[in-house]
Amino acid sequence: MPLFIGLMSGTSLDGADGVLASIDEHVDGCQVQVLSAGHVDFPENLRSTLLALQHPGADDLHHEALAANQLATCYAACVRQLLTSAGITSDQVVAIGAHGQTIRHRPELGYTRQTNNGALLAELTGIDVVVDFRSRDVAAGGQGAPLVPAFHQDLFAAGGLRVIANIGGISNISILPPRGSHAVPTTGFDTGPGNMLLDLWTQRHCAQAYDRGGQWAASGTVNAALLTVLREDAFFRLPGPKSTGRDLFNARWLDQQLTHFGNLTTTDVQATLVELTATTLIDALVTVAPHVNEVFICGGGAYNTFLMGRLHSALAARGSTATVQSTLEIGVPPDQVEALAFAWLALRFMARTTGNLPTVTGAHGTRILGALYPA
Template sequence: MSLFIGLMSGTSLDGADGVLAIIDEHAGYCQVDVLAAAHVDFPADLRHLLLTLQHPGADDLHHEALAANQLATCYASCVSKLLTSAGITPDQVTAIGAHGQTIRHRPALGYTRQTNNGALLAELTGINVIVDFRSRDIAAGGQGAPLVPAFHQQLFAGDGLRVIANIGGISNISILSPRGHLDATTTGFDTGPGNMLLDLWINRHRGEPYDNGGAWAATGAVHMPLLTALRGDPFFQLAGPKSTGRDLFNAHWLDAHLARFSDLDNADVQATLVELTATTLIDALIAVAPDVDGVFVCGGGACNAFLMMRLQAMLAARGSAATVQSTMSIGVPPDQVEALAFAWLALRFMAGTTGNLPAVTGAQGTRILGALYPA
């Protein structure tokens, strides 16, 4: 029995998601049995600090070190909740895969930065900790992201052509080969903003952390000139491999576009941002997988009923009969998928097995990903 913990905190900056799972691999397939799942909210001061670190500022090295320590403490709290819930002791867990919090992602300049303190996390938990999964892929000429398609292929491949749409702060898609077609190539890439701009806008104007179910967006109308301007960003015209983050899609980017328009209704902006997320994802999907049999959504976007409805409508408008469902319909709750992916990457590291897909990231070859802090 191989027990692994996966910890993920994404661009939405809401907190840390964790899973404790039994993971088994055989013949190119993966089986997971989740024993416990947990979430730890980020304290307001940590969230503020992480947001501040997204942009250059005074004494950044000091502030990043403090953020890394506090993040490791949050991660340790999540691990404690997982162990207590499952009745498991630290010595029974092979390793923790901890993604860290992305504060810079500049693959074109040869680096990415996921702040974390793996040494502190190992001290606090007494478990092997594996961190810094993205840097080796970038060193090999890749984007360092997305890393989840390899896991998606092993866990979610079916009889037909499936797409996994991971809609967190940023959206990415994994195009999965049918199970058993081992000669086919799994592909995937970031498609653009997911919930990040939606969360930013509702927090700014209504003081809420997110648009629950997309209810506010549903009251608005899409502003087509704004949508056209947003979709004009060069990122959307790039072919994969490609990745992005808050370095591009942030408050400054949105405000620069909004400055070209006057007297926009706030709910209309929210509806337009939903349309941006949905249309850029579906455009990218149709371009590479026009014959998709099913689209399965994970991440916070799966909980946005209005966004899910728009995704389905756009697929139908492009002549596709594929349905849009959450990954719950194929056995995994949508809020557990990314954390499970980093538990799987920890398993791959401990087994000395590669974790990236060059067809996805553009790396020169497969690589073992991560760096170990022993217990």
């Protein structure tokens, strides 16, 4: 089977995840074998620059260009790690799919911006590089996100209705009809913040990158009044297709919501933010897939034991008997799913096959996604 590399750095801004995988597509879905997986932490100066670029600032073009170069260097380091671990040479890999780092996402204004330097990455690795997967969908009137439901359907669809929930910095869901069924289309959309606000609050008050296992949040108590205020944001009432990111759910947004809650403990705020992630995701899921039997979680949120428990409780509170499990239970570790999706998107581009789902993004039709930088 042909070999592809997928590289993903998401809204959590912790680093680059990569996979080297053999991927083969069939009429009834794709087969994937991961040969190696890797992660490269972002240097602190790159992370701080990428955070600063989320908002307008002085000399943005210059700072973005330098960040793109540094990001490509991190991506190249991850590629070397993957090749070395698998004992594979660069000439054996068909292409790299590199998502880039989202610094603006405004599909309602007709653009999305994932900073990256595909030319430099091709130069550093000697492998064809496919980048800029969102722009063509946006040009076709779509949200440009989420892009992963098409991959989820290809890889994870089974005999019954399934939901794949990706909880990275932002949460999104993919509603997968039974494989081979044409009565109901695959759908999906962003549901709101995932780990992003949790990580932000943890970094601010604990001097840690994230709340490992949700232990800090578990020591707090959900504040019902604050949760109500947080859930009043208009985004949660929008129907899909919809997408979001740091343009909305950021430190400024959170601080504004906390204006009248200065007497809360930091642990209570963290517990409430976990409840926000869990309840908004489950509300969206139950609205569009009330009869789902299986929910599988990928992304960093799958490792947050407290959050996983709150997701299950939120489902049960809505009368659902669906199980909540990690995607590891269906063969793929949760921290590999998104990187695998961009390896799959690279395969689709190289085959000149469409990669979006209009039922997910709202685009006018299916499109070939990406732009190529040949080695």
